[in-house]
Amino acid sequence: MTPPTIGLYGLGTMGAALALNLAEKGVRVHVANRTPSAVLRFMEKAGPLAEKIEGHQSVEGLIAALPTPRLVVAMIPSTAPMDAFLDEVIAQLAPGDTVIDAGNADFHDTRRRAVRLAEHDLHFVGLGVSGGEEGARNGPSMMMGGSAESWAGLEPILTRIAAQHEGDPCVARFGPDGAGHFVKTVHNGIEYADMQMIAEVYDLLRFGAGRDVRAVGKIFEGWNAGRLESYLMEITATVLSYADAPTNLPFVDLIEDRAGQKGTGRWTVIEAVRLGQSATMIEAAVAARAWSAEKGLRARAEETFGADRAALDLDVGLLERAMLAARVLEYAQGFRILAAASDQYDWRLDPVRIAEIWRAGCIIRARLLDDIAGAFSEGPPEGQLFLAPRFSSVMMEGIPALREVVTRAAEAGYATPVLSAALTFWDVMRQGRGTAALIQAQRDFFGRHGFERTDQEGDFHGPWWR
Template identity: 60%
Template sequence: MSQAQIGVYGLGTMGSALALNMAEHGFDVAVTNRESDWIAAFLAEAGDLAERLHPHDRLESFVCGLKTPRVILFMIPSGAPMDAMIKAITPLLSPGDTVIDGGNANFHDTRRRAAELGARDLHFVGLGVSGGELGARTGPSMMMGGSDHSWQQLGPILREIAAHYEGVPCVAHLGPDGAGHFVKTVHNGIEYADMQVIAEIYSLLRNGAAMPPNEIGALFTAWDRGPLKSYLVEITGRLLGYTDPETGHPMVDVIKDAAGQKGTGRWTVIEALRMGQSASMIEAAVGARGWSSEKDTRQTAESILGGSLGAFDGTPDVLAEAFMAARILCYAQGFRILAAASEEYDWALDFAEIARIWRAGCIIRSALLDDIAGAFGADPPHGQLILAPEFAQTLARTLPALRQVVCSAVHGGHAVPALSAGLAWYDSMRLGHGSANIIQAQRDVFGYHGFERLGQEGKHHGPWWD
């Protein structure tokens, strides 16, 4: 029996798509699944690609069917299931083998697993995979964290199956242990914020300008042909054109306004706050999803507090400029979190490279990422995207529109948590002297915490303690 170059455990949506992608690119892939009856159905659907797919119904034969040193990709739920599989498969492995977690794992778990397996001379990779089922099948964006040894084994496969942007594969070895999973977490946090901004703009047009969904969709489609081009703008334009076959109403109007979430947005916010950062636009997006889930409470509140909305007077051109400003600020906050983690965990993340591998295949791919890669490649002041000359100029042009949109929204009672959070953060960062001095004075009065004086070293206290 021929030995496969890589094994894929888990033939759900993402695992099966990645296995087919690998087979289509000429790799021999060993496959298995906890529910072994899935395997035959998967092979039947694989068609001619089944020749490169080698099925196993037992873990022992699956491991034996791989070339050494082995490369095994797990596409299973994160957390306890992954720990259980590591416990089951470790006795079957040999020094130099690599185990890969391709799910949305908490990077702290990835760091722990890498250390535990490293003590046995085994390698553990945290692989962030973005692009959904279609991306996994035709070319995802992938963010790898792990050892150089594992990259030598895995890199040739990932470069082939990844999405490509102008001939460059959208995959990179970003650092050790949890680096890949952390970058994927922040990717998802940016995704949350961008989706929330789009939802807020939609709501202003729908509820504040009385524009029907198909016309809003046409506007997003037009935006997708310019600087705002992105996957999320593209699909928003398309989905707003659909009609519900049961009622004849716009499809979006029959979908319950309660957004789901799987945790990566919350993880981004938690880690940002823990490291002393505030990703306010991502926080707003996570919060908005939480509030949306309280549908019954909101309906009761509308009858008590009133739910009337005023007119929104912004034009599509003004909205487009505001959208551009918000998107820049969203990415800027995301990269600040990456910078904080890179320093704390000594990862030496390459932000230009991260922007490059996000240009195709992933959910947040957008025309803006090419410019972001260039800006980080030129080493912006203090490493801040908003201070890069090109982006500072763009923000100077687009911020008046964002101010106008937020002002009109607030005046009309429209909730725009992400747009307003981005504006507040920008206004805080552009001031060399803020209002935190009053907070420091308060802290000293009630807790004798002390403060720094302008132009003087050391810790000082106010005259209220004399």
């Protein structure tokens, strides 16, 4: 039997790792790259796996070598280069072929490109790939959006190369066109919030409690052995264990405190707002990264107002309970955006399957995802994760802890953007009657916008208009 065959264009960090993973799992791979010399270098480095890989010096050569219907993965920037790649290949492909964008794309671009390729009887797949280089090489978590025909060709290949969670491959088709890239975008949004939450707790332990950086690393290591187990907890503990060789200073202290971002966190926030939703924890994390870039301004403000903070030694168990509740809320916010987009675009996203394929291979893999999948399969009240019975004890124990952490941190002068956003979200959502009656009155007063009454049906104006 001929092995499944795929073409891969783009041998950068991710593309090269993915090509080796494919070859290792028995998939025949044809590769090409914009700069052809990278193909030779890659083949040399591939070792024995090179036997299963065929290098090409041009896109034309790559496409001509593939059996039809073709599957061509592009692992290049999903912006203008992807459109240029499509300009080049459309004429070379045959009806029924599929182009797969495995980069981090804005799902609006994916939808647009799917329409464009459909005009040529071609399929366009948006494939979210998570797990970084290590995941791409040994098993990523993958979120596919595209046609059922494309999935039929891709499924046998992707299930082989995906991360496995207790034998379950971490890959699924979530719907047509942009569905997979959208799920990947929200995955990254949750990743932003989780990373920022961890950084806030690190700040409290290191500078509030004055603990040595290695001791803080050990605390994260301990948490990673319990309910907070996750890849991001694990790498935090590892990162904090490193010292700079010549100076013996904690390595983290030598890194500029300006965080980079490539856009997926921002896209999550923008789409949330577009969908009439709000993901305040993700937004807080995006804001924290943006503010971090304003190093000069922060230094100036420190000079002017001082950066004094009081000592603050919070109990490790209290912090653990607070983080667990906040983590439930950050996933809850992510899944609320997914549900809103699913309704808007008629994708019928399956939250159970999303939680399941995030359990291995991806950056936000966490023990909590087993319970999240379980909670969604039981159907939580109002579809909300934080109302799920299996999370009630986490919330009952965690919210008082979160409140104590946030209030004491604020009193002592520590910024906790994500933890604070979690508490505020909770405090808003648990009030059956909130403050919006006054907002409605104000809107009616200045703009005659009208409001509904609690005691009568219909649309009303206030006495200020009589």
